[in-house]
Amino acid sequence: MGEQAQHGSQPPLDPLPIQRLHESLINRIAAGEIIHRPASALKELLENCLDAGATSIRITVKDGGMKLLQIQDNGCGIRKSDLPILAERFTTSKIKSFSDLSRLTTYGFRGEALASISHVAHMSVVTKTKSDPCAWKTCYSEGVLVPPKAGQTPDPKPCAGIDGTTIIIEDMFYNTPTRMSALRSPSEEYARILDVVTKYAVHNSKVAFLCKKAGSVTPELSTSPTSIDQAIRLLYGHAIGKELLHIEVSSSPTNSTSRPIGSGDVDDAEKWSAKAYCTSPNYQAKKTVFLLFINHRLVESSSVKRAIESVYSGVLPKGAFPFVYLSLEIDPRSVDVNVHPTKREVIFLNEEDITERISDAIQQVVSQSHSRTFQYQTLLPGRSNESNVKKAREEEENEGEEDKGERPASVPQPTKLYSQHKVRTSLHDRTLESMIPVLNPSRSDGDDISKKVVGLRDIPESGCDLTSILELRKAVQKSIHHDLTEIIKKHTFVGIVDDYRCLSLIQHATKLYLINHAALAEEMFYQLALMQFGSYRRLKLDPPPPLRTLLKLAVDAEPGTEKSGLSKNEIVDRIAKALVLRRDMLAEYFEINITLDGEIESLPHLMKEYTPDLNKLPAFLMRLGPQVEWQIEKECFFTLMHELAYFYSPSPSQFIPSIPDSANAQGKATTWQTEHVLFQAMRKFLVAPKSLLEDDVVQVANLPDLYRVFERC
Incomplete structure (x- = not known):
């Protein structure tokens, strides 16, 4: 007790001085916010390739991307004059002022991806534009150019190459051992890389993707330009591909019976459109596979995912989940993409209304699709099928004289519309007023007023x-x-x-x-x-x-x-x-x-x-x-x-x-x-x-x- 009292009576410690962090430490902390693992680095690089207009992207991986992560594209390339500042923080060709954030139509815009990678790995770039006679190779460390070998200058070196850019990342997290020890095994990290490439390959189905391990002859993933539904079938399997349903919904009303005030080509910042491919009730998975792209950016949204899962909860058995690919395009002025370091999340206007519209559209298509089918065995093993043949003959005989001719092989069945989705509206339906009894039903001019028809003029x-x-x-x-x-x-x-x-x-x-x-x-x-x-x-x-x-x-x-x-x-x-x-x-x-x-x-x-x-x-x-x-x-x-x-x-x-x-x-x-x-x-x-x-x-x-x-x- 005496020691505790003596300890409690000690005067407070003096405040520590505030000091400015070193530039390299600042950049390394910032890099940790952008690059969490090899898959997050690949996501940033893939977006750069697509921004460059690439139609072919090749990825090579070694040890789950920790030893080597190489991505090659055939895009527009990088100008030689821009190479010295390529890996510096906040260097970008996408924006010039803060107001440009409201008009973004590209993936990257902050200029932090390559800078962050250069602070946690050895990075080299080989690039060539169409106007250059040769390709140029550079090496980067801590955001600046470094010589490839001792005794050489850090300036870009000419080399052989094709149009486009190749980025080579080696020894990722070599200077942050804590981050490296927190990573999973190479096989799990490679699976994450394949997941990222697969999602972007679905959304960008007109771009050819190839992903393989270093030294391997056959790639684990290879696509050619095709449609989105065919890309889903190729990458996620035939079981999903054959059960896909297509949905399109937008903010615009389907038709309008009158011209609004001041109607015309009005620039509406709240316009949006969405297209989705989701599975019918015949497909079941152990967990939801949800691909969400907002303005072509791969993002996550728990609220949208929950809303869609609630739609399927009424048609799938407990423990079964669907596959959903959703692409949502919103006016850039209504979207804030600068709310997450890795751009994994976005904020947009009218999120609840848009989510409800999309969920209702999916529910309507799913409910109107054919009901679930079940595989079953018509005969028990070893049992005679005489009773089945007899039953079939009786059914044919009872169908009537009109069906004695040869029956068609297959008759298309009308799509079943469930009672809860039927809309019962008619001009002759009773209103609430007609259900209230009239106490004094005397005849007057006012009693026949409801028989008149009002035709409103334009x-x-x-x-x-x-x-x-x-x-x-x-x-x-x-x-x-x-x-x-x-x-x-x-x-x-x-x-x-x-x-x-x-x-x-x-x-x-x-x-x-x-x-x-x-x-x-x-x-x-x-x-x-x-x-x-x-x-x-x-x-x-x-x-x-x-x-x-x-x-x-x-x-x-x-x-x-x-x-x-x-x-x-x-x-x-x-x-x-x-x-x-x-x-x-x-x-x-x-x-x-x-x-x-x-x-x-x-x-x-x-x-x-x-x-x-x-x-x-x-x-x-x-x-x-x-x-x-x-x-x-x-x-x-x-x-x-x-x-x-x-x-x-x-x-x-x-x-x-x-x-x-x-x-x-x-x-x-x-x-x-x-x-x-x-x-x-x-x-x-x-x-x-x-x-x-x-x-x-x-x-x-x-x-x-x-x-x-x-x-x-």
């Missing part, structure tokens, strides 16, 4: 050269969510769930969605207002109501006006003065005609088949005062059109919850207009933005998932 986009309007239209197009737009355009209306909160159910394919139709309608009317800017139809008010009277009604009903420090009459005066002062602009651009006497003669009519609730007119005029940014042109148009869209959209104020719709003629007419006009208009005109996914559109059911629950029960 709304042309107005020609406008104002920069602010063009920017607003471009912003709408940029914010589009293609999947949600496709859902709205091809949905089937199910019914209104809650009139007061404006909640409805729609169906798309096998999924059921709960939506806030007021929010969707408001977005649609904003887009219609933006589309028709400057050329609105006129909704005439006869007789024209006084502006001040309407404003006074709204201000009297608005709570909290006393917090402004103004009386209600002063608020009415200010808003009326502001609107009358801008009456010329409102009339020219928005067809809001206000006379000098302060009467409202007309309003813009955004859609001929739809009339807004004029009970909301006082609140609309009142909000134009404080809610519109009058001083800035773009903000003024943006806020004013949003107020106009809010005026047109349905809201809880239209409904009276205490009175049932069956006894409320106005509520019944509003419900009909919502179903037969608003939803039809949203199918035709709405370009759904991503913001609607936050609170206004929620998936509540998915038929295949419900079937899985029932199967467990």
